[in-house]
Amino acid sequence: xxxxxxxxxxxxxxxxxxxxxxxxxxxxxxxxxxxxxxxxxxxxxxxxxxxxxxxxxxxxxxxxxxxxxxxxxxxxxxxxxxxxxxxxxxxxxxxxxxxxxxxxxxxxxxxxxxxxxxxxxxxxxxxxxxxxxxxxxxxxxxxxxxxxxxxxxxxxxxxxxxxxxxxxxxxxxxxxxxxxxxxxxxxxxxxxxxxxxxxxxxxxxxxxxxxxxxxxxxxxxxxxxxxxxxxxxxxxxxxxxxxxxxxxxxxxxxxxxxxxxxxxxxxxxxxxxxxxxxxxxxxxxxxxxxxxxxxxxxxxxxxxxxxxxxxxxxxxxxxxxxxxxxxxxxxxxxxxxxxxxxxxxxxxxxxxxxxxxxxxxxxxxxxxxxxxxxxxxxxxxxxxxxxxxxxx
Ligand SMILES: [Zn+2]
Numbered sequence: 001x002x003x004x005x006x007x008x009x010x011x012x013x014x015x016x017x018x019x020x021x022x023x024x025x026x027x028x029x030x031x032x033x034x035x036x037x038x039x040x041x042x043x044x045x046x047x048x049x050x051x052x053x054x055x056x057x058x059x060x061x062x063x064x065x066x067x068x069x070x071x072x073x074x075x076x077x078x079x080x081x082x083x084x085x086x087x088x089x090x091x092x093x094x095x096x097x098x099x100x101x102x103x104x105x106x107x108x109x110x111x112x113x114x115x116x117x118x119x120x121x122x123x124x125x126x127x128x129x130x131x132x133x134x135x136x137x138x139x140x141x142x143x144x145x146x147x148x149x150x151x152x153x154x155x156x157x158x159x160x161x162x163x164x165x166x167x168x169x170x171x172x173x174x175x176x177x178x179x180x181x182x183x184x185x186x187x188x189x190x191x192x193x194x195x196x197x198x199x200x201x202x203x204x205x206x207x208x209x210x211x212x213x214x215x216x217x218x219x220x221x222x223x224x225x226x227x228x229x230x231x232x233x234x235x236x237x238x239x240x241x242x243x244x245x246x247x248x249x250x251x252x253x254x255x256x257x258x259x260x261x262x263x264x265x266x267x268x269x270x271x272x273x274x275x276x277x278x279x280x281x282x283x284x285x286x287x288x289x290x291x292x293x294x295x296x297x298x299x300x301x302x303x304x305x306x307x308x309x310x311x312x313x314x315x316x317x318x319x320x321x322x323x324x325x326x327x328x329x330x331x332x333x334x335x336x337x338x339x340x341x342x343x344x345x346x347x348x349x350x351x352x353x354x355x356x357x358x359x360x361x362x363x364x365x366x367x368x369x370x371x372x373x374x375x376x377x378x379x380x381x382x383x384x385x386x387x388x389x390x391x392x
């Protein structure tokens with residue numbers, strides 16, 4: 001079952017609350033350690049007996065139970081690996097755990113608030129809910145969880161979410177990190193089996209990595225390092241420049257023919273491997289960027305002194321289409337708009353997320369080789385439907 005984790009920052013908690021969380025954390029740790037002690041001294045002790053023994057610790061009973069469960073699982077883990085592991089113990093500063101029944105989220109006067117059992121007097125009511133800060137990505141999922149309906153107009157929505165249903169909140173935890181308190185929790189979904197017949201891989205064409213094929217669903221990818229090809233290109237560019245200067249058109253033509261033969265050879269190798277990769281992923285569609293418009297080619301212009309690069313890309317496309325067809329695969333084009341600036345995990349589009357070879361998402365933290373990330377985006381994008389004039 002697919003799961004995502006949402007992290008929320010507690011929004012300016014009062015001093016009283018901060019002190020209370022610290023006390024709770026320390027008591028939670030005490031309850032864990034006491035459970036371990038009890039279990040160590042009496043192996044046959046039952047959960048109910050342990051709970052009874054923890055009664056004196058100032059914590060809501062649900063949290064004492066969570067502490068006992070956590071400690072017992074740590075104990076079981078230790079029992080299995082006694083030879084290599086020392087007897088467990090809990091640090092004073094640990095995350096406080098809440099099972100899925102024991103925490104709540106709601107919107108109140110425009111604020112997102114989280115409600116958790118604490119050591120404050122009285123029952124949990126909306127007044128005891130604390131405001132939290134969520135980024136847009138988190139809000140998208142939180143709204144889905146609360147409304148059970150996905151906001152398809154949201155910029156974080158992706159067509160691949162179509163098969164997602166029945167969001168359920170999982171366990172939560174309250175913890176302190178880098179001077180701030182956070183509440184994080186998981187959301188699990190059910191997912192319709194995606195139609196295997198429509199499974200696609202994406203191919204990103206670039207200069208550094210000549211091509212990357214990526215399967216967004218499994219995270220598998222295949223890269224073709226262009227280092228030696230780049231070397232050849234640079235060598236030819238130098239020679240070409242010299243021949244142009246000398247106005248030796250005959251030699252220039254011969255040189256260009258030779259370069260084309262080498263590129264054609266590599267494109268043949270690359271396209272063959274990409275088709276094999278697509279088949280191994282169980283895909284039936286290979287998606288590539290539609291680079292027919294001049295604007296789309298712009299991303300390569302800066303790096304190329306001649307149109308030799310664009311020629312090489314289209315040659316790769318031709319060979320890929322040819323070989324794919326033979327393997328009963330389709331090659332489809334997708335909109336190339338900012339494929340390298342988009343996060344393949346959450347859909348955020350931000351130019352500064354891409355730094356040289358690496359893509360780091362400022363929204364969800366996803367980190368990946370930039371070209372691999374782009375290939376996943378290409379795989380997920382809807383294919384451009386060719387206009388069919390024959391249909392009235
Ligand atoms: Zn992201």
